[in-house]
């Protein structure tokens with residue numbers, strides 16, 4: 001049987017189109033597979049680097065946990081030049097921070113109010129937030145002078161608040177009425193408070209704002225002079241040249257005040273060890289924080 005020439009040419013043309021189409025599909029598949037392999041390799045590299053960074057952070061944490069290690073110890077920093085990895089660890093105490101539950105429960109809420117005013121809240125706004133904190137943590141439903149109990153939260157469509165027990169996490173504090181404004185003024189507000197200290201503020205470690213909030217009768221310029229003297233020539237707290245005061249009275253004399261009622265809240269020796277160890281490898285890092293009193297682990301986070 002004879003096949004017409006035109007039909008033969010059409011069949012050959014269709015076959016060529018099919019071959020080109022097949023080549024195109026195969027090419028796209030190969031490119032897709034190559035891209036997938038590349039992404040997969042990057043993902044595995046990220047996992048491996050994060051794992052090494054975590055190991056470095058754990059090493060820094062273990063070294064910093066030793067009781068003989070001081071905040072200025074050179075062992076708290078290590079860099080392995082062969083792999084651009086290492087760790088840095090910081091040793092401080094929870095007593096450098098304001099013990100939030102403690103001051104609310106022991107009639108020292110003005111310390112928190114003073115700090116909020118220093119950050120830019122008006123005295124009335126600061127009173128409202130602090131009274132709302134008191135209402136959040138006391139077990140009754142009686143609203144403080146400027147505070148907020150269940151009815152006030154319900155009016156805003158927030159049922160289930162307050163919890164009527166001490167704060168268990170600092171994240172929880174952000175639900176207190178008015179804390180949104182505090183967070184706007186001070187996004188890192190959590191770095192000023194603790195829930196795990198023994199309920200004192202260590203004048204050798206606290207920053208100037210915390211000392212000013214705790215000792216509102218003292219001139220802030222005098223507190224700045226105290227911090228300069230205490231932090232030593234390098235101006236950095238937690239280094240070898242720091243001046244360490246051995247009694248609260250000595251600090252108060254330096255500051256030119258003797259507020260006796262403040263003494264129970266103040267100390268010069270923090271006893272709750274806080275360690276923050278950051279491990280890094282290439283562009284990856286892992287931070288581990290631990291708070292211990294003696295051998296007891298009070299709090300740990302890894303991020």
Ligand SMILES: [Ca+2]
Nearest residue numbers: 135138139140
């Ligand atoms: Ca309450």
Ligand SMILES: [Ca+2]
Nearest residue numbers: 231232236239
């Ligand atoms: Ca220093």
